[in-house]
Amino acid sequence: MAQTTDRNIARSTAVGRSYRKIERPLDNQGVPLRISQYYGDSTFDYRKAKNIPENVKKELDVVATTNKPLPKELADVVAKTAMEWAISRGATHFCHWFQPLTGSTAEKHDSFLDIKNGEAIENLSAGQLMQGEPDASSFPNGGSRSTFEARGYTSWDLTSPMFLLEGVNGKTLCIPTAFISYTGQALDIKTPLLRSEVALSTAATRFLKSIGQETARVQSNCGTEQEYFLVDEAFFYARPDLVMTGRTLFGSLSSKNQQLDDHYFGDISERVMGFMQELDYELHRLGIPAKTRHNEVAPGQYEIAPIFSNTNVSADNNQLLMATLKRIAIKHHFVALLHEKPFAGINGSGKHLNWSLSTVEGDNLLNPGSNPETNYRFLTMCSAVVEALFRHGGMIRAAIASAGNDHRLGANEAPPSIISAYLGDTLHRIFTAIKDGKAVTSSNETAMDVMAHQLANLSKDNTDRNRTSPFAFTGNKFELRACGSEMSIGLPLSILNGAVADVLNDTADLIEKAIASGKSADEAMKEVTKKWITNSYDVIFNGDGYSDEWVKEAEKRGLLNLKTTADALPMFIDEKRMQFLLNQKIFTKDELETRFNVLIERYNTLREIEFETLIQMVNQHVIPSVLDYKLQLGQVIKTQKEIGFESSVESGIYKKLNYTTETLFNRVENLNNGIKELPEDGPKVAKVISETLMPLSEEVATLCGEVEEIIPDDMWGLPKYYDMLFLR
Secondary structure: OHHHHHHHHHHHHHHOOOOOOOOOOEOOOOOEOOHHHHOOOOEEOOOOOOOOOHHHHHHHHHHHHOOOOOOHHHHHHHHHHHHHHHHHOOEEEEEEEEOEOOOOOEOOEEEOEEEEOOEEEEOOOHHHHHEEOOEOOOOOOOOOOOOOOOEEEEEEOOOOOEEEEEEOOEEEEEEEEEEEEOOOOEOEOHHHHHHHHHHHHHHHHHHHHHOOOOOOOEEEEEEEEEEEEEEEHHHHHOOHHHHHHOOOOOOOOOOOOOOOOOOOOOOOOHHHHHHHHHHHHHHHHOOOOEEEEEEOOOOOEEEEEEOOEEHHHHHHHHHHHHHHHHHHHHHOOEEEEOOOOOOOOOOOOEEEEEEEEEEOOOOEOOOOOOOHHHOHHHHHHHHHHHHHHHHHHHHHHHHOOOHHHHHHOOOOOOOOOOOOEEOHHHHHHHHHHHHHOOOOOOOOOOEEOOOOOOOOOEEOOOOOOOOOOOEEEOOOOEEEEEEEOOOOOHHHHHHHHHHHHHHHHHHHHHHHHHHHOOOOHHHHHHHHHHHHHHHHHHHEOOOOOOOHHHHHHHHHHOOOOOOOHHHHHHHHHOOOOOHHHHHOOOOOHHHHHHHHHHHHHHHHHHHHHHHHHHHHHHHHHHHHHHHHHHHHHHHHHHHHHHOOOOOHHHHHHHHHHHHHHHHHHHHHHHHHHHHHOOOOOHHHHHHHHHHHHHHHHHHHHHHHHHHHHHOOHHHOOOOOHHHHHHOO
């Protein structure tokens, strides 16, 4: 009865919540401030600081964009100014905020307190700003560090703004940093991403120079659409699987979920809207350009998307967004679920990376213009990206591999695990003609007649959207749709940047050689475009990525189908596949091996936690509910037999429940034995888990769902899908 009482209390608590209100900032006349008036007021960027001289800013910009060392006197100016700014806003501490290989963030707080001549003062020195020393052996390092080899360093990233982290009783100045070992090995997400930006800029500026266009720097830009679920905290803490693993390990799907497509872009409930409004407010104060919010496809699922920004800053912003999302959700008595598949049978959550390239002057290199068929720079750039996907799709697939994403890739809301490119009809037609040596014709479809004069004219994009494609061209950018909602975007972005840089270096070689032979830049670009598209044409697919036909077709084309994390992660230690990253000094061989070991260990550990939690829940929740109901059924059958009535219905239910439970108990025993018999070697463990234990655990989950559907509602102690997805 205790389980039933807990569930009923959770239900009444969830539906009886009051709405949280916040006080928005007002101007002197009591009018709410515009977003632009408080945007970024919790961030410190030396480039915008009024108290830092312009000549100092210029020198710092040179340091941030070249290999020039940072003079201590410049760092001292920033340190003193940042400290005074932070203290004036209530900060008492500072920390180096970094992104270890856990996939989340880390921070160690130090107070501004210092003692000088026996007196207490506030101080942030240049050295404290520039460098910190966390324990490098205590974070995931893939065996590259022994316990006694503890020294590691954090190094200030000049290109990402500092920000204030607010606690209940004070604030902390967070300084974005990289994290490296004593031997110089990158132990974080940020360092390789910064290196990939350097490699990409070098290759892209060289390509532009080869066709007669000069720019000081090229950067990749990113806008990250973040999907998530909200569950009332009362339900969350009543489900051990949600607390331990971030997803429900079993559950019977409610009769109505997303079949009517009525939740997507639907009316946002008042309580959820209150959460979204506070979230936007806090993100805007942190300088995170949150732009779009809406209901997603599944009940209880939502999405937030920002405006494009530099890839490094965007990666930092997404990490901060996820942390802020969780923090604000708790204030509204929600728990934000970022797991890729919190509920079986309905859509999971992804993170779509909208990626583009631009010069430092803001010229988008993936903008097709009004006549893409004669925009040779665009065609060359686009074909180079497709060639990069063809060459290095296996490594990109590895970069998005995770236990959570294994549940999602290939399902009805996510692209398949086969990496391919969608180009849309216009670009596909142009590239096909170029490949076949035929004349390229233009399309004059720029507007649509919707046959209702009351409606504004609609301009037509040069491509539709294909939600089944893992890598789609969407007008003036590419969208990597296959990332999981919980993962850091830094790793896939590092690989993508490096892949494109690899091809752009070859592109520049070919164009320089063609021009040296007397050809014009346009002629050279036409040749290179044809070369790349002809070579990579098999990776282009505009059809339904969910279809079985595509899986067969992809195999004929020789495309990899790395279905699970255990299949994908070995790409990181493939000598041939890693070479492009080594050549461009984005990763060292040791760093790639470290990531392989860390990610394999993480996959294995997460799965083992899931298996053990599942076994405990069956033994502590499912089986006791079965025994209670069997006792009740048995009493009814016995009583009716004593008074001379048949109990065919009760006996039928009893037999079905008994058979299902016996099968469930057997499968749980097999799962438990399978865990005990796992080998020692990490990659072998991952294979056994993905090929044997995962299917077994899914069978256990199915049987638990069948039991749940038999047990009377008032005798089932765990919150059901109906409770968690529909009760607000």
